[in-house]
Amino acid sequence: MGKKTLEIYSVELSGTKDVEQTDKEDGKERYRGLKNCFHSKKDHHTEKLKKELDLDDHKLSIKELEKKYGTNIITGLSSTQAAELLAQNGPNALTPPKETPEIIKFLKQMVGGFSILLWIGAILCWIAYGIQYSMNKSSSLDDVYLGCVLALVVILTGIFAYYQEAKSTNIMSTFNKMIPQQAFVIRDSEKKTIPAEQLVVGDIVEIKGGDRVPADIRLLSAQGCKVDNSSLTGESEPQARSSEFTHDSLLETKNIAFYSTTCLEGTATGMVINTGDRTIIGQIASLASGVGNEKTPIAIEIEHFVHIVAGVAVSIGILFFIIAVSLKYQVLDAIIFLIGIIVANVPEGLLATVTVTLSLTAKRMAKKNCLVKNLEAVETLGSTSIICSDKTGTLTQNRMTVAHLWFDNQIFIADTSEDHSNQVFDQSSGTWASLSKIITLCNRAEFKPGQESVPIMKRIVVGDASETALLKFSEVILGDVMEIRKRNHKVAEIPFNSTNKFQLSIHKTDDPNDKRFLMVMKGAPERILEKCSTIMVNGQEQPLDKSTAEAFHTAYMELGGLGERVLGFCHLYLPADEFPETYTFDVDAINFPTSNLCFVGLLSMIDPPRSTVPDAVTKCRSAGIKVIMVTGDHPITAKAIAKSVGIISANSETVEDIAKRLHIAVEQVNKRDAKAAVVTGAELKDMSPEQLDELLTNYSEIVFARTSPQQKLIIVEGCQRQNAVVAVTGDGVNDSPALKKADIGIAMGIAGSDAAKNAADMVLLDDNFASIVTGVEEGRLIFDNLKKTIAYTLTKNIAELCPFLIYIIVGLPLPIGTITILFIDLGTDIIPSIALAYEKAESDIMNRKPRHKKKDRLVNEQLAIYSYLHIGLIQAVGGFVVYFTVYAQEGFKPNILINLRVEWEDSNVNDLEDSYGQQWTWYQRKYLEWTGYTAFFVGIMVQQIADLIIRKTRRNSIFQQGLFRNKVIWVGIASQIIIALILSYGLGSITALNFTMLRPQYWFVAVPYAILIWVYDEVRKLFIRLYPGSWWEKNMYY
């Protein structure tokens, strides 16, 4: 963790100093929002929370605090005291969200989905045996075996699903495991380093820049301490901390530092006042667990599908039970038929396949930096219709970068791409030479040593965001900055502070002939300009007249309007006579001039968008996904970034823009004319839910600025009211309720807090918005492919079911046995159905609208009908042809088979005559029956190969898709054939499995039907392509 924190410290934290004024009022609003959140959440929490928040530790004096917590600020707690308190209050860590006990998870897998049907089947088997046994002690154990096999199937698939789930959870838990945080504490009058977990209330701790605050701390002393409270409040501006009590509210006073926030710079000593779950962050985190987890869309779809299949199975089962009974079958036989029908109807392997398919995609997404915690979330991302994205770090690079320069009365554009490689502005002017010198020298930021081999933009810098930006900028253009600084030795310096609003340093120059000191200064542009009397143009100093001042203002406004942070630069060569080489500068007395300087130029910085983002946003737009930016930043910056990444497209205007263009008041603008809207948190706070709904429906491009993380929850709920599937990104602890509430919560892997990662369904490892879009693509693909997998799997169920129905009605010897069916469902069909997960998209899936939650179902009527009544029936017919062939060639012609069932199955009939007058014993017939099973099995297998190939596409011709592009399909086909060969020739001698060695030619009997399936499906697809929107497409496209 240590390293990570440093990184966070050294990269930009999206501060905007030029908006500090507005900040102050809004800051309070935001805190109020936080409190509202406490109050509006679950009632029973409220009372307790209020009490906790009424803590008055910040108001107490140090003496009172010492008394309250029984500690001493010099000696700290004694080890025994600490141990006692630790035992009493527990470790200083957030309780992880309550996990379902493993056994419950396991049992859930055992009864979920189709398992219950199979259990019923197994129990019926045992009951049937019980009845048989009570009538005839020597009855065969077949039913017991079948029952056991069914139970085994349920248990095995249950274990498998459980294992898959556990595996994907494991990815997360390893991810969660971090290097334990250390805290610097005073105990027994000694300073020691202990794991932060062992901190107790009353401990005296020291924090310094770069540390994470280890608990809620009342500061006792602080030196230039600044903290980043963004994980708590969303406020990205560093906040000063001191030991003074400045506000009644615990949340706003400066002398409290909160657990899990980061200390950016300075040092501080404080007393621990809350630990673990009792910290403010802990309380918010526990609130998040109160927000219910929504069922994922794919879970709903699978449930829907299970209902359909179970419905079909049960209704056909019961129907045929009744038919069987009315056909004068014994009830016992009817029960056995019922079992057969259930087994034939239930795609036993499908749920396991779906799990594997999802986890394959999850793996693929992990490679693309989307770590999926919850397997089902894989698809959710694909059905996303609104993405509420953070700005900082997600859309932007999360580092200040020089974007524009203004000198010689001209604005130059700097390259803001990730590597800065292409700086094209004019560097020949003398003004640039001076400006570059100021940029280099008037800067306290430094590269951490030992990074020579690291690309400049990736080096770690010690210093604040703007200085880092300037340092990297100058390093890229000028080369070794540290060397330049060394040559221009610094003799004095006034660091930046918020009252001066400037930074100044005085250097010896590297020109040996020039003995003058060079004073360089940078700061807020207007402040810098005040101090100048001349301006440098083309390397020449000119008096600063009104027109140049005007030009300066225009440029300043223009850059500010882009949402950029603008800095002014000036310098002055101190006359050598007044300031000889030996002169001692006193920065407190200021014994040197700070006015009548020479203005050199402006430089503006922004946290620029990631270069991949505009593309990704365009993709989202064409994919029908609305991207909403939600940020704590200033509206102007937010809007500028929104415009540059395309969240607000180039030609759309906000109400304010229209007002400005037409020079009319905002109220007079017809709101319908505006496509875009920038809404601030303050405005949002005053909105009713109805107004928010209206806003969300009326504007296609929305930016929420200056919002608190709490308001994110409101926005998410608003979007969900529009029936949208909402993806939300977040990193702060306060985002966790929104992350939980969202259909898919996406936490940031780098900047994200643990609480956010816990609450999220997915973790974005590179914090990059573009990764979300790749995730969306994968999610959509998996939905399509699952459709194909399910269609593939459902098809053969009819081919398995028909034999039973024919057997019951026509009385043929049973064409396929229950165990054989299980070998198809759990043997030959498994790998092919997984192989469909590797299928590439048929067309640009990012060019269509997100699927409608209620209308675009995973398993729709067309899919079921086409699979069951078209392809499934062809397969059944094909299977019967193989079956009849085997029987006929062995002596039983089809006509004699009809109604032969009773005699056929009677073990006392051992001279059953075939069509040729030969006589068969019962066992000889049984063996022929198993050959029939094997033949039917092979018939289905051969046609499933064709089924697999046709399922590659739903609309395009197979030849458009490419037969060989998905190699895994061929692995699947090979596996199908090999498993069938092994079953027939390898295990053919094991009677319990009911397989026999099949003559080679029988493997080819069903081939014409397999070809028919292919041709038929090609015709179907052809008509779909030829007549889009026609009756044919409506009925045949699934």
Next chain:
Amino acid sequence: MTKKEKKSFNQSLAEWKLFIYNPTTGEFLGRTAKSWGLILLFYLVFYGFLAALFSFTMWAMLQTLNDEVPKYRDQIPSPGLTVFPKPVTALEYSFTVSDPESYKGYIEDLRKFLKPYESEEQKNLTACSDGALFEQKGPVYNACRFPLTLLQACSGVDDPDFGYSRGSPCVLVKMNRIIGLKPQGMPRIECTSKSENTASLSTYPFNGVIDLKYFPYYGKKLHVSYLQPLVAVQVSFNATSSTTNEVTVECKIDGSPNLKNQDDRDKFLGRVVFKVIARA
């Protein structure tokens, strides 16, 4: 809450009604008349085609068959043994000597079964020479005579009750017909009673011999009026006790190396076990 539920129930009822018939769109069960027509036509054509294809492939498959001999006979390499008449319960001949009704069924079955073996019926058959396979080249295949007299006491000629009325019943043992089967050696049916003391067995023809001249069989179509060789077993109980006599008899094909009589799974391959229970 209940109010809301009721409303939703009414709503769903209305939805159902709308689904069954929607007057505005003219949809019946979610489809317009035209759509229904099309879908029915489609399935008519589709299933018609499928049925035609099925018939065609079945026809084509049947063309590969030979009317006289099945294509493969690998699944019945060796014949099974069965007994006649078929007992009411599984292989248990149970009857009461003093009650003719209890064995009437057996006698009738036997008579019916032996009808083709009567000498008038066999007039057209060939009298083949004993002890050798009767291989024929066709086109006409002759059946060998099986004189009923070979069954002696069990022929039903002398004793129309097949011994049942005397408490020593006859049971016919026959070998399953298998086309082309050529037994090697000298096949005969050997019957043993599990408890030698209670009953003695007589087999007819003498020694239970099955003459090779009845083989090979050329199938129902070619080998018209083929007569299956029979062996009769007569069970005579030793003790003429007034109570119940019971014996388990096992018959096996013996003397022919290619006719199996020992198979773990198939209890009727070359052997048969039955029980005779004769009550006084």
